[in-house]
Amino acid sequence: MFSTVSLEKIFSLLKYDPNDPLIFSTSLFLFLFLGFLILYNIVGKNKTARIFLLIIFSLYFYYKSAGIFFIVLIVSAISNFYFGKWIAGTDKFPLKRLFLALALILNVALLGYFKYTNFILQIIGDISSRHIDPLAIFLPIGISFYTFKALTYVFDIYYDTLKPTDSLRDFSLYIFFFPNIVLGPIDRAADFLPQIDREPFISKEDIGRAIFLISLGLLKKVVIADYISLNFVDRIFDFPLRYTGVENLLALYGYVLQIYCDFSGYSDMAIGIALLLGFKLMDNFNYPFKATSIADFWRRWHISLSKWLLDYLFKPIQITSRNLRIFGNVIALVVTFFLCGLWHGAGWNFILWGVFHGVLMSISLFFKKPKEKLYKLLRIHDTRFLRFFQIIITFHLVALSFLIFRSYEMQNVLDMLSQIYEFFHAEVFIQFAEKLPLILGLILIGYLFHFLPAKLGLWIQNLITWMPLPVKILFFVIVIWVAVQFKSADIQPFIYFQF
Amino acid sequence: MISPELKKVILTELNLDDFNLQDETMAPEVPGWDSLNHVNIILAVEKSFNVKFKSYEVLRLKNVGDLQKLVDLKTGK
Numbered sequence: 345m346f347s348t349v350s351l352e353k354i355f356s357l358l359k360y361d362p363n364d365p366l367i368f369s370t371s372l373f374l375f376l377f378l379g380f381l382i383l384y385n386i387v388g389k390n391k392t393a394r395i396f397l398l399i400i401f402s403l404y405f406y407y408k409s410a411g412i413f414f415i416v417l418i419v420s421a422i423s424n425f426y427f428g429k430w431i432a433g434t435d436k437f438p439l440k441r442l443f444l445a446l447a448l449i450l451n452v453a454l455l456g457y458f459k460y461t462n463f464i465l466q467i468i469g470d471i472s473s474r475h476i477d478p479l480a481i482f483l484p485i486g487i488s489f490y491t492f493k494a495l496t497y498v499f500d501i502y503y504d505t506l507k508p509t510d511s512l513r514d515f516s517l518y519i520f521f522f523p524n525i526v527l528g529p530i531d532r533a534a535d536f537l538p539q540i541d542r543e544p545f546i547s548k549e550d551i552g553r554a555i556f557l558i559s560l561g562l563l564k565k566v567v568i569a570d571y572i573s574l575n576f577v578d579r580i581f582d583f584p585l586r587y588t589g590v591e592n593l594l595a596l597y598g599y600v601l602q603i604y605c606d607f608s609g610y611s612d613m614a615i616g617i618a619l620l621l622g623f624k625l626m627d628n629f630n631y632p633f634k635a636t637s638i639a640d641f642w643r644r645w646h647i648s649l650s651k652w653l654l655d656y657l658f659k660p661i662q663i664t665s666r667n668l669r670i671f672g673n674v675i676a677l678v679v680t681f682f683l684c685g686l687w688h689g690a691g692w693n694f695i696l697w698g699v700f701h702g703v704l705m706s707i708s709l710f711f712k713k714p715k716e717k718l719y720k721l722l723r724i725h726d727t728r729f730l731r732f733f734q735i736i737i738t739f740h741l742v743a744l745s746f747l748i749f750r751s752y753e754m755q756n757v758l759d760m761l762s763q764i765y766e767f768f769h770a771e772v773f774i775q776f777a778e779k780l781p782l783i784l785g786l787i788l789i790g791y792l793f794h795f796l797p798a799k800l801g802l803w804i805q806n807l808i809t810w811m812p813l814p815v816k817i818l819f820f821v822i823v824i825w826v827a828v829q830f831k832s833a834d835i836q837p838f839i840y841f842q843f
Numbered sequence: 844m845i846s847p848e849l850k851k852v853i854l855t856e857l858n859l860d861d862f863n864l865q866d867e868t869m870a871p872e873v874p875g876w877d878s879l880n881h882v883n884i885i886l887a888v889e890k891s892f893n894v895k896f897k898s899y900e901v902l903r904l905k906n907v908g909d910l911q912k913l914v915d916l917k918t919g920k
Binding site: 659666667 | 877878879881882883885886898899901902903905
């Protein structure tokens with residue numbers, strides 16, 4: 345009786361549950377991954393067994409979060425594999441172009457149906473002033489990421505910079521690969537496919553780096569992002585008018601840090617987990633708040649997406665409209681970032697966020713030369729002084745954009761800004777620091793680590809590499825223990841500050 | 844091998860006195876050759892050599908050597 349109940353419990357835990365996706369920061373993932381890693385190392389020498397084990401675990405990983413919709417994943421893999429084959433298989437350029445167009449139509453249609461149908465219905469309803477009930481469409485997790493991953497393969501074959509693989513199995517592994525299926529990095533087929541053939545060699549440095557990245561990612565995600573969002577940021581964003589400007593501003597700074605720690609933390613874990621399996625994925629973040637301009641921000645934030653957009657969207661538009669010169673660049677920027685916004689979600693807030701970035705970069709195009717002249721005239725060109733102000737201004741523009749990103753209603757943006765400008769009450773900061781020291785401390789630590797020299801991260805990574813194995817394990821156990829403490833901590837009571 | 848003519852066009856467009864351009868040199872390695880400026884270099888090359896590239900031909904370029912080959916192809920060298 346007891347064993348039946350336990351088995352049933354285990355079975356239901358392992359079954360698809362839309363409310364319980366298998367994300368890296370869950371204990372279930374850690375448990376399953378450890379078992380998988382042991383098995384992977386046992387069969388590691390045999391290429392076929394290794395690949396099949398990875399495919400099966402990846403499909404299970406996806407099934408756990410998306411259920412039957414793992415079929416979409418398989419359709420994406422098979423169709424893009426054959427599109428690649430057909431594009432490479434013909435010398436006739438119009439035919440290559442036709443296959444590329446068909447591949448694009450299929451991928452965009454799949455993504456569009458699942459992600460944008462209800463948004464389009466809502467727009468139609470708004471225009472025609474009648475209510476249209478949204479359709480019950482399930483959004484398969486990670487579809488934006490693996491669709492873009494698959495498209496790198498098709499595009500690169502079209503541009504003749506990549507030879508197609510003969511193996512549907514290898515290509516499927518590229519699409520299914522569980523570490524980056526849900527949230528990226530959007531790795532390139534050209535970088536990933538050659539790694540499948542190689543027997544995984546994981547050096548001491550790789551293990552050190554993997555433990556560093558997984559620990560860092562876990563702490564960023566659970567200790568900073570989840571904790572400050574639940575206990576602080578969400579409450580202010582939900583009712584900005586109930587709080588002073590200083591709290592609204594802190595919540596905005598908190599949200600910017602939260603979104604960075606959440607997303608980059610997940611990327612760190614993905615890169616670290618892939619490294620333990622012998623795969624090197626591309627970097628995805630490079631201290632984005634150290635950016636000195638919005639263009640620089642995009643060279644540091646979600647790098648795998650910005651490079652994708654640059655290579656497959658921005659450049660084609662830019663080159664096609666090159667006779668318009670600077671206006672060609674403006675068109676390319678605005679269209680690219682409009683679609684970048686739309687890619688992030690089916691909502692006006694995302695579109696506005698993207699267009700805001702596109703417009704900011706377009707404006708800076710026109711001011712580039714006068715700005716340089718002015719800096720030279722003032723003799724501040726290439727100085728620390730200038731860089732400091734550029735970083736501050738860029739950060740606040742980015743923060744303003746994330747305020748738009750986070751707000752489903754424009755009224756929310758206006759409310760928060762009006763509280764900051766008209767109802768600041770700086771003295772409340774003292775009460776905030778006294779009542780919520782942990783929240784303030786986490787925000788400060790988060791930013792402090794971000795702005796410290798990158799060498800510090802490298803130094804910690806080398807220290808972990810140098811540790812003997814038992815110390816490495818102890819270190820990792822401590823990290824998990826800290827994460828668990830934060831995860832299971834009671835929700836902090838929130839105080840309406842008196843002023 | 845990058846021809847002196849192509850090198851001159853690129854360096855003039857980028858306001859550079861000198862830079863060692865090799866076949867394998869990629870755009871981001873050259874000061875000022877960023878994604879926004881890229882289009883100006885392509886336009887300058889087209890104008891200087893009196894050629895017209897197809898978008899597809901430009902998009903598949905990986906390095907300066909590829910650009911040299913494309914120029915040679917278009918000018919019939």
